[in-house]
Amino acid sequence: MIEIPKRAKGLIFDLDGTVANTMQSHFEAWRTAVAPFGIDFTPELFLTLTGMPKAATIIKLNESFGTDMNTDEVGKAKAKVYKELVTKTQEIKVVTNVVRKYHGKLPMSIGTGSTQIGAQRTLSILGMKHYFNPIITADDVMNFKPAPDTFLKCAELMGVAPKDCVVFEDGILGIQAAEAVGMMVVDVNDYFEMKFTV
Incomplete structure (x- = not known):
């Protein structure tokens, strides 16, 4: 206690x-959303980003990996996957x-x-x-x-x-x-x- x-x-x-x-669901949703951009979204990477809103997370990933992900598009892709998983929370x-x-x-x-x-x-x-x-x-x-x-x-x-x-x-x-x-x-x-x- x-x-x-x-x-x-x-x-x-x-x-x-x-x-x-909800962390497994968030992790899977991010991993799926950023995979097309060649980012290996590991649990270790995820833990450094927890607590940040979607747009801020994508900006940080762009800075770290030199990608040019659109915050709206990738944010929506992440949200779509997460919405399917969150019901199991x-x-x-x-x-x-x-x-x-x-x-x-x-x-x-x-x-x-x-x-x-x-x-x-x-x-x-x-x-x-x-x-x-x-x-x-x-x-x-x-x-x-x-x-x-x-x-x-x-x-x-x-x-x-x-x-x-x-x-x-x-x-x-x-x-x-x-x-x-x-x-x-x-x-x-x-x-x-x-x-x-x-």
């Missing part, structure tokens, strides 16, 4: 790979146990690099939408993880000082974002091992 610090006054959860076990129990334990006791929010539509769909599949308010996504901020804007907006709307928030994250960019503004961090990787099938 994950224990949270006693001084915590608000909980912020990343979504993909933290609350929802399971919750990550070690984290959702915390959500259920503190529901009604502490304010809880989602801070994700996903879109609002994507986040709402994932939470609906899990039947967990009602636990979180607000749900802050890539549609709601200008600067994405590792910038702390997503988490700061969560804290502000929950009415909790950043230093009193605990962020649950699986991605390095999200962990950096939380630590940058003095938030407490639970690295979900310490409790749940993500396995990828290639």
Whole structure:
């Protein structure tokens, strides 16, 4: 069981790979979308990009591989594959146990690099939408993880000082974002091992 610090006054959860076990689906969707451009999309590469919105991921891949992928076209190709896979999403129990334990006791929010539509769909599949308010996504901020804007907006709307928030994250960019503004961090990787099938 994950224990949270006693001084915590608000909980912020990343979504993909933290609350929802969607990472295999995201990985397969990206791998399929970028394969025509000769990119070997490995699990290791994927882990360096988690937490970034689609367009930012494609721009980063273009920089890394010297490709000229169109962000709209490749983003749509990725989304199409992911939409077929996401219905199989399971919750990550070690984290959702915390959500259920503190529901009604502490304010809880989602801070994700996903879109609002994507986040709402994932939470609906899990039947967990009602636990979180607000749900802050890539549609709601200008600067994405590792910038702390997503988490700061969560804290502000929950009415909790950043230093009193605990962020649950699986991605390095999200962990950096939380630590940058003095938030407490639970690295979900310490409790749940993500396995990828290639």
